[in-house]
Amino acid sequence: MTTLAVKPGQRVLQSPVTGQEIVLVGVIAVLWAALAVSTPAFLTAGSIQPLLVATAPIALVGVGMTIVIITGGIDVSVGGAIMVCSVITAKVLVEAEVSLGVAVLISLLSGAALGLVNGVLIAYGRVHAIIITFGTANIFMFLGLQIFGSGTVNGIPATLAFFGRGPDGRTLGIPHAFLVTILITAAAWWYLRHTAGGRHFFAIGGDAQAARLAGVRVQRRVLLAYVLTGVLVGLASCFVIAQGTSTLDQSVGSGKELAVIAAVVIGGTSIMGGRGSVLGTLLGALLVQTVSSGVTQLGWRSQLSDLFVGIFIIVAVGADLLRARARRSR
Amino acid sequence: MTTTTLEKQDKGEKTDFVRLFLTQRIPLLAVLIVIVVVTFFINDAGGYLTAPYDFDYMSAALINAVPLAMLGLAEMLVILSGRGGIDLSVGAIVSLAGMIFGFAYGEWGWPLWLAIIATAGFGALLGAVNGFLVSYIGFPALIATLATFYAYKSIAIVINNQQPISTEPIQQLFSLSKSVELPIIGQYIPDVPLGIFTFLLPTVVAVWLLLARTAYGRRLYGIGTNDVAARWAGLPVRDTRFKAYVYAGLISGLVAVVTVAQFASARPDAGVSGNGMALPAITIAVLGGVAITGGIGRVAGVVLATLLIVWLNAGILLAFVGNEGSQYQLLALGAVLVFAALLNGLTNRKYGGASS
Numbered sequence: 001m002t003t004l005a006v007k008p009g010q011r012v013l014q015s016p017v018t019g020q021e022i023v024l025v026g027v028i029a030v031l032w033a034a035l036a037v038s039t040p041a042f043l044t045a046g047s048i049q050p051l052l053v054a055t056a057p058i059a060l061v062g063v064g065m066t067i068v069i070i071t072g073g074i075d076v077s078v079g080g081a082i083m084v085c086s087v088i089t090a091k092v093l094v095e096a097e098v099s100l101g102v103a104v105l106i107s108l109l110s111g112a113a114l115g116l117v118n119g120v121l122i123a124y125g126r127v128h129a130i131i132i133t134f135g136t137a138n139i140f141m142f143l144g145l146q147i148f149g150s151g152t153v154n155g156i157p158a159t160l161a162f163f164g165r166g167p168d169g170r171t172l173g174i175p176h177a178f179l180v181t182i183l184i185t186a187a188a189w190w191y192l193r194h195t196a197g198g199r200h201f202f203a204i205g206g207d208a209q210a211a212r213l214a215g216v217r218v219q220r221r222v223l224l225a226y227v228l229t230g231v232l233v234g235l236a237s238c239f240v241i242a243q244g245t246s247t248l249d250q251s252v253g254s255g256k257e258l259a260v261i262a263a264v265v266i267g268g269t270s271i272m273g274g275r276g277s278v279l280g281t282l283l284g285a286l287l288v289q290t291v292s293s294g295v296t297q298l299g300w301r302s303q304l305s306d307l308f309v310g311i312f313i314i315v316a317v318g319a320d321l322l323r324a325r326a327r328r329s330r
Numbered sequence: 331m332t333t334t335t336l337e338k339q340d341k342g343e344k345t346d347f348v349r350l351f352l353t354q355r356i357p358l359l360a361v362l363i364v365i366v367v368v369t370f371f372i373n374d375a376g377g378y379l380t381a382p383y384d385f386d387y388m389s390a391a392l393i394n395a396v397p398l399a400m401l402g403l404a405e406m407l408v409i410l411s412g413r414g415g416i417d418l419s420v421g422a423i424v425s426l427a428g429m430i431f432g433f434a435y436g437e438w439g440w441p442l443w444l445a446i447i448a449t450a451g452f453g454a455l456l457g458a459v460n461g462f463l464v465s466y467i468g469f470p471a472l473i474a475t476l477a478t479f480y481a482y483k484s485i486a487i488v489i490n491n492q493q494p495i496s497t498e499p500i501q502q503l504f505s506l507s508k509s510v511e512l513p514i515i516g517q518y519i520p521d522v523p524l525g526i527f528t529f530l531l532p533t534v535v536a537v538w539l540l541l542a543r544t545a546y547g548r549r550l551y552g553i554g555t556n557d558v559a560a561r562w563a564g565l566p567v568r569d570t571r572f573k574a575y576v577y578a579g580l581i582s583g584l585v586a587v588v589t590v591a592q593f594a595s596a597r598p599d600a601g602v603s604g605n606g607m608a609l610p611a612i613t614i615a616v617l618g619g620v621a622i623t624g625g626i627g628r629v630a631g632v633v634l635a636t637l638l639i640v641w642l643n644a645g646i647l648l649a650f651v652g653n654e655g656s657q658y659q660l661l662a663l664g665a666v667l668v669f670a671a672l673l674n675g676l677t678n679r680k681y682g683g684a685s686s
Contacts, residue, residue, distance in 0.1 A: 074472070127671040128622045130416070130472075134609060135671065138664030145657045258418075258476060271470045272414075303487040310481030314463070317473050 020268030020320060024283040028290060035294045042297055049175055051293045053165055053243060056177035057082075057236035058256070059285035062263045063188045064115075064229030066281045069264055070192075071225050072205040072273030073122060073129035078233050078260055080140030081114045082253030085237035087144050090153040090248045093160070093241075100159050108234040114140060115230020119223035137257070145250060153248040156241065164242035177239045181282070184232070188278045201225060205273025262309055263288055266316040287312065355619030358673075359634035366638060370645035379648040389520035390509060391644035393592070396525040397424075397585045399636035401607055402614035403537045404578035404585075406632050408471065409615055410541075411574040412554035412624025418475040419460060420582045421608045422482035424601030427453040427586035429486050432495030432596025439499070450583040456482060457579015461572035479608070487598045496595035504594040529588050533581060538629040540577070550574060554625030613663055614639060617670045639663065 035042040042048075061078050068075050089107040092098055098106070114136075121132045161168040163177045170176065192198035200221050203211040212218045240252060267284035269276025291312070292305035367388070374383040381387070401420050408415040430452050435445035456478070463474035509521035541547035549570045553560040561567050585607075590596045601607045618635035620627030642662055647655040 121668065121672070125672050125675050127675045131616055131622055131671040132668060134612060134616075135664045135667035137609070138613075138660045138667070140664075142657050142661035142664065145660070258479070261476060262480070265473050265476070271473055301488050301492075303484050303492070306480040306484035307488075310477040310479070310484070313473060313477035313480070314469075317469060317477075318467065321468055 019323060020316070021277065021280050021283060023319065024267065024280065024287060024316075028283065028287050031287070031290050031294065035290075035297065039297045042294070045173055047293070047297070049170065049173070050165060051289055052178040053169070053175045053239075054293070055285050055289040056163075056175070056181045057239045057243075058259055058263055058288070059282045060181045060184060060232050060236045060239070061229070061256070061260045062267070062281040062285050063185055063278045064225070064232040065260050065264050066267070066269050066276050066278045067188070067192070067201055067225045068129070068229055069261075069269050069271060070201045070205045070273060070276045071222055072208065073222065073225065074261070074271070075118060075133050075226065075229055076130060076257045076261070077114075077118060077133040077137035077140055078229065079253045079255060079257040080137045080144060081111060081230060081233045082237050082240060082256055083144035083250075084114060084140050084147070085110045085234045086241050086248060086252050087147045087153060089237060090156050090241055091147065093156050094153060097157065098159070100162060103159055104235065104238050107238050108231050111230040111232070111234025111237065112227055113230070115227040115233070116223075118230070119226030122226060123219040123222040144253075148250055151250065154246065156244075156246045156248060158246075160238055160242035162242070163239050169242065177242070180235070184235075185278050185282045192278065197221075202274055205275070207274075259288065260285075262313055266312055268316070268320055270320070284316075355631050356628070356634060359618070359631065359638055363634065363638050363641065366642050366645065370641075370648075373645075373649065379645075380651060381648050383645055383648055386520040387644065387648075388641055389522055391640055392526055393509075393523040394643070395636050395640045396523070396530045396588050397592075397607065398610060398614055398640065399530055399633055400533050400581050400585050400588070401611035402618065402632045402636055403533060403629065404581040405608075405611045405615040406618070406620045406627050406629075407537070407550070407574045407581075408578050409612075409620050409622060410550050410554045410624055410627050411571045412557055413471070413571070415464070415471045415554070415571070415574070415624055416475065416612065416622075417457075417460060417575065417578050418472065418608050419456070419479040419482055420578065420585075420611055421601035421606040422479045422486065423453050423456045423579055423582035424586045424589055424607055425486035425598060426456065426482045426489075427583040428590045428596045428600050429489050429495065429598055431587055431590055432490075432500060435503075436495045436497040436500040436596060446584075446587050449587055450580050453583020453586060454576050454580040457576045457582065458572070460579065461575030464575060465568045465572040479602075483599075483602050486602075490598060492598060494595045494597045500590065500596060501594045503591040525588055525591070529584055533584065534629060534633060537577075537581075541629060546570065546573070551625055556625075610639075610663065613667045617666060621674070639666070642666075 032043070061082070065075060065078065085107050088110045089103055092106050093103055118129075118133055118136055121127065121136070122129045125132065158164070158168075163169055163175075163180075165175075171179070192201065200211065200216045203214065203216055204218050204221055208218055237253075241248065244252075263284035264276070264281050265271060265284070266287060267277065267280025267282070269280060288309055291308045292302065295305040295308065296302050370379070370383045373379055401424075404420055405417060408417045427449050431445055431449040434440045434448050435442060440448070460471075460475050460478055463469040463478075464471045509523050541550065549560070549565050552563070552565055553567050553570050557567060582601075586600070589600050593600065597603075614635050615627070615632055616622060617639070618627070618631035618633075620632070639662075643659045646658045646662060649655065650658055
């Protein structure tokens with residue numbers, strides 16, 4: 001998809017930032033400027049910090065989702081998986097009073113287990129990913145509700161405050177949740193761009209059969225993509241618990257799969273596979289969160305932000321389609 | 331479609347029951363329905379259920395089949411059209427068209443028939459937006475309908491300030507969803523929910539006629555099976571695919587009327603609350619043997635899949651106390667979907683493709 005024939009001296013890799021990312025940076029800058037002018041309270045730490053904290057879980061799961069979509073798959077079960085991981089972690093925190101590290105580890109392992117289920121079914125069952133993950137989404141929700149037992153988990157201790165909204169969750173004014181997200185996004189960006197293993201994901205998404213013939217272990221790579229997503233869901237679930245109150249209710253994770261997919265496609269990743277960037281996903285998540293934060297601060301109905309998310313998806317993907325058409329005709 | 335008939339002739343002698351059940355979705359679903367119903371009858375006789383599971387109960391449960399089967403057929407039309415066809419926005423269309431119906435019939439006092447036609451037409455318009463984006467602009471269906479899902483959902487909530495519409499005429503619509511005794515044979519069989527006759531059966535017959543008896547239906551299977559070949563054969567590929575989304579929107583508009591009548595209120599989140607309506611609808615379509623890659627699928631499969639899920643859910647509700655039942659319904663839906671998908675994958679490899 002990206003390069004068909006390599007002439008001497010020509011770049012094999014795309015340039016470090018794609019057109020979509022530059023456009024996104026521009027759109028976010030314009031939005032921030034407009035919001036700063038219309039509501040003076042917007043460009044203050046008290047408004048930006050919650051924005052970054054709220055972006056973190058979506059962007060983090062988005063890293064995994066980007067890799068999954070690059071391989072030509074999709075994972076619509078992340079909402080259910082977030083529910084399972086957060087309720088397990090919350091219960092462990094309440095009943096066993098474990099430390100921060102143990103809690104995070106438990107959440108990561110739960111996420112990895114759920115991702116493994118998806119990965120095995122998709123890689124070895126050879127079934128389309130959207131069907132399998134629609135199915136596992138239901139099964140995960142069942143699991144989550146069963147673990148919930150009663151309506152809510154109450155009295156969650158502040159063990160995870162390191163990732164939270166409070167002063168414990170910041171260093172030099174930057175929320176830890178966002179900092180961790182940036183680091184993981186950067187690592188994933190380097191991995192996908194500069195290692196053979198990372199390039200394999202693109203090869204699978206471009207043409208799985210060709211990748212297999214070229215010696216890529218397609219099934220293992222696909223499995224890895226879903227397990228990675230699961231692990232990131234586990235970490236994101238810790239962020240979600242830390243951002244909430246001491247009570248966790250059953251709506252946790254609901255609808256998050258679509259929010260994550262929206263961030264990924266706004267970020268310029270092709271849903272057909274073979275092309276995409278985790279940097280774009282981070283910017284996409286930031287854009288979506290900026291819109292919903294802006295709508296609230298302007299005093300509009302908060303549900304209107306969904307309308308803007310829809311419009312942004314159309315505009316972002318539409319622009320990408322036009323560029324693809326231009327690339328083809330060149 | 332045609333390749334499977336050829337293969338059947340090819341390996342005609344090897345045809346046996348196992349292969350029939352694995353490759354033919356309709357006998358498999360029929361057997362599964364019998365197993366589910368017999369299982370719950372036995373449980374009922376043993377006194378393990380909280381209420382009797384009999385023909386009256388099964389008939390009353392059919393009210394849930396009306397929106398489910400109709401949306402399943404809507405999904406089937408768009409999935410048949412191929413190139414990753416799918417419609418995530420059907421639930422949001424149900425919400426938004428339902429609000430329009432609430433305004434037209436509940437507040438502006440339009441006659442019922444006009445309000446229903448207007449709602450269906452509005453649903454078709456919303457579907458046309460999807461179809462335009464997918465077919466004429468070239469958006470992947472998943473993305474286009476994800477975007478319109480967000481947009482329609484948001485407009486449905488904002489349009490009446492988050493308030494449901496439940497004026498006098500809307501509340502009286504509830505009579506539409508009650509059960510009626512059929513003429514002549516009614517004494518011998520249980521009462522059947524009215525919605526089956528007013529909405530579900532006409533839709534099923536119309537979709538069946540459209541797919542099996544019109545040139546449009548043939549074209550839809552054609553473009554779904556091989557989009558490029560269809561174009562070289564001179565078929566109007568874009569127009570055909572566009573119309574599939576319009577029909578899906580139209581059916582969703584009709585489901586909006588059913589839903590408003592069932593709740594006796596036009597709720598702004600009717601089609602998107604909780605899990606939404608799109609997920610179960612896609613599940614029904616896939617379970618009914620519609621291939622996600624397009625070009626394969628039959629009306630009878632979707633109808634049988636609906637009956638299976640509806641009667642399974644109805645039984646599960648009686649097998650557990652409190653809201654445990656609704657949780658096990660999630661498990662059943664998910665497990666059945668994964669099972670059906672894996673079975674499809676298996677038959678694809680072993681027998682070279684499952685025909686619907």
